[in-house]
Amino acid sequence: MSRFPQGGPQTVRILKELSKRSLDAKKLAYCDECGACTGSCPVVRIFPRHFNPRVFFNKLFLEFANVSTETDLWLCMMCYRCHSRCPHGLKLPEIFLSLREMVIEQGYLQDVPSKLQEILEILREEIPLSLVYTWLCLRPGEEEPKRDKFDTAILDALQRHIMDYKRKEVAPSPKTTKDKIAIIGSGPAGLTAAWELVRRGFIVTVFEALSEPGGMLRVGIPEYRLPKEVLDAEIEHIKDLGVEIRTNTAIGKALLFNDLLGEERYTAIFIATGAHRSRKLRIEGEDMEGVVHALGLLRQVNLHKQPRLGEKVGIVGGGNTAMDAARTAQRLGAKKVNILYRRSREEMPANPLEVEEAERSGVEIHFLLTPRKILGKNKQVVGAECIRMKLGSPDESGRRRPIPIEGSEFTIELDTAIIAIGESPDTSFLPNEIKVTEWNTIEVDPITLETSLPGVFAGGDVVSGPASVVEAIDAGKRAAISINRYLNGARVKFP
Numbered sequence: 376m377s378r379f380p381q382g383g384p385q386t387v388r389i390l391k392e393l394s395k396r397s398l399d400a401k402k403l404a405y406c407d408e409c410g411a412c413t414g415s416c417p418v419v420r421i422f423p424r425h426f427n428p429r430v431f432f433n434k435l436f437l438e439f440a441n442v443s444t445e446t447d448l449w450l451c452m453m454c455y456r457c458h459s460r461c462p463h464g465l466k467l468p469e470i471f472l473s474l475r476e477m478v479i480e481q482g483y484l485q486d487v488p489s490k491l492q493e494i495l496e497i498l499r500e501e502i503p504l505s506l507v508y509t510w511l512c513l514r515p516g517e518e519e520p521k522r523d524k525f526d527t528a529i530l531d532a533l534q535r536h537i538m539d540y541k542r543k544e545v546a547p548s549p550k551t552t553k554d555k556i557a558i559i560g561s562g563p564a565g566l567t568a569a570w571e572l573v574r575r576g577f578i579v580t581v582f583e584a585l586s587e588p589g590g591m592l593r594v595g596i597p598e599y600r601l602p603k604e605v606l607d608a609e610i611e612h613i614k615d616l617g618v619e620i621r622t623n624t625a626i627g628k629a630l631l632f633n634d635l636l637g638e639e640r641y642t643a644i645f646i647a648t649g650a651h652r653s654r655k656l657r658i659e660g661e662d663m664e665g666v667v668h669a670l671g672l673l674r675q676v677n678l679h680k681q682p683r684l685g686e687k688v689g690i691v692g693g694g695n696t697a698m699d700a701a702r703t704a705q706r707l708g709a710k711k712v713n714i715l716y717r718r719s720r721e722e723m724p725a726n727p728l729e730v731e732e733a734e735r736s737g738v739e740i741h742f743l744l745t746p747r748k749i750l751g752k753n754k755q756v757v758g759a760e761c762i763r764m765k766l767g768s769p770d771e772s773g774r775r776r777p778i779p780i781e782g783s784e785f786t787i788e789l790d791t792a793i794i795a796i797g798e799s800p801d802t803s804f805l806p807n808e809i810k811v812t813e814w815n816t817i818e819v820d821p822i823t824l825e826t827s828l829p830g831v832f833a834g835g836d837v838v839s840g841p842a843s844v845v846e847a848i849d850a851g852k853r854a855a856i857s858i859n860r861y862l863n864g865a866r867v868k869f870p
């Protein structure tokens with residue numbers, strides 16, 4: 376039964392307007408307030424006082440007048456974790472996005488800069504990457520011409536905040552203990568833990584294998600989605616607080632893991648090394664010139680190199696990395712960019728908003744097919760032999776298993792094949808005492824994030840497998856709390 380008629384006339388009008396923008400908004404009327412969205416949301420874990428999707432959506436029906444200024448509206452990180460848990464399959468991030476656009480475009484929220492200021496203050500109390508968070512969360516259209524009033528308003532306000540932030544001086548945090556903490560990896564998990572711990576008086580060093588800090592925020596997410604000046608400004612503030620970041624220092628190569636606890640005398644370690652190992656297709660021709668791995672390509676472009684791609688590019692995979700690689704290939708001059716995905720649109724792991732944007736920019740997505748062989752001439756890619764697939768029963772991931780349709784083979788022409796079928800962590804630098812799972816992720820206590828080696832904690836993608844920035848931030852915060860307890864002699868293990 377629809378709840379629309381229960382609100383006042385303004386609520387009914389507004390919900391109708393929202394329904395025109397987001398098909399899922401209509402389904403909101405059937406929300407039975409089960410709370411599964413709130414229970415599964417990583418943002419709720421970080422900002423429990425400011426974000427609660429279940430309560431927020433209820434307010435839509437009861438007191439719409441205040442909705443445009445509700446903090447909740449501006450904090451959803453679009454991670455889609457709630458989607459699979461909602462009994463009605465509601466796509467809450469899309470409703471949040473439409474509602475945000477609507478309140479700005481229709482003038483319900485006029486003072487965007489003040490609202491952003493308020494949001495940033497809330498974020499800054501809890502996390503170090505407030506501007507990164509806001510940028511990824513609000514997704515302002517990055518290219519000219521700006522799409523609408525929403526993009527213009529958000530971009531203008533954000534630019535102003537970035538300038539203010541760059542000018543702001545940060546005093547170093549006083550060191551109140553002699554404990555030294557080593558953090559391996561400078562992605563959002565490592566940076567968040569470093570920020571939390573340095574503010575608690577610890578001596579914190581972050582070891583980073585690459586030449587620049589930031590993890591996937593630096594080398595994965597492309598510049599057109601997250602300007603690097605935003606990341607640089609936030610990392611500078613973390614360093615100003617007193618965190619030392621040693622780049623070009625891969626643990627396992629430049630320094631051994633056991634040396635951190637031994638001669639380097641670190642009293643606790645947080646492993647936040649992410650998932651940077653690209654999975655291979657394991658098909659004939661994969662080692663030819665013109666076959667590249669998506670993460671390698673994105674990394675090169677993000678580190679200011681200009682890899683050369685051909686005009687006809689095929690991307691194998693259906694996740695966020697595939698979407699970013701496709702749009703990056705377009706920017707590198709590819710004329711025809713096709714994504715080849717072995718399941719259907721419904722099973723695609725990519726964020727639907729990213730898929731939509733890729734398609735809008737001219738990327739073609741072909742479902743239910745996979746390459747069987749990369750074809751080449753003189754060791755250079757010239758195409759791929761593909762086979763069509765059908766879907767069978769669900770596999771261990773819960774998605775329907777793709778089954779090849781024998782006899783349906785066909786070939787496509789390609790100059791470059793980009794492999795984007797997933798990433799896994801590299802844990803080869805760890806000592807045997809640290810247990811890893813069959814997926815190569817690190818086993819941790821789910822509450823404290825302590826590994827099987829006392830005093831060593833782990834979190835972010837290296838534990839969860841590829842996930843999201845907000846989940847990595849959450850892990851960094853939780854690890855810092857556990858390390859603080861551990862070094863202060865409090866019990867870390869929970870029964």
Ligand SMILES: Cc1cc2nc3c(=O)[nH]c(=O)nc-3n(C[C@H](O)[C@H](O)[C@H](O)COP(=O)(O)OP(=O)(O)OC[C@H]3O[C@@H](n4cnc5c(N)ncnc54)[C@H](O)[C@@H]3O)c2cc1C
Pocket residue numbers: 454511559560561562563564565582583584585588589590591592595596597624625626627647648649650651673695696699804834835836837841842843844845847
């Ligand atoms: C292309 C792409 C786009 C994405 N887009 C989004 C998005 O829009 N929104 C979102 O929420 N999430 C997105 N993600 C996911 C998100 O970036 C990750 O989930 C998040 O960065 C994980 O954080 P982390 O700190 O665990 O690891 P990472 O960010 O991966 O950082 C790990 C760091 O550890 C370093 N390291 C590894 N091994 C060693 C070693 N032995 N010694 C020293 N340093 C080491 C690595 O070089 C890296 O800098 C995207 C991911 C990719 C690949």
Ligand code: SF4
Pocket residue numbers: 412415416417418419428450451452453454455456457458467468
């Ligand atoms: S999309 Fe993510 S951040 Fe937004 S409500 Fe759902 S779980 Fe929370």
Ligand code: SF4
Pocket residue numbers: 405406407408409410411412413428429432460461462463464465
């Ligand atoms: S999970 Fe779905 S039904 Fe349950 S409270 Fe959230 S939106 Fe409503």
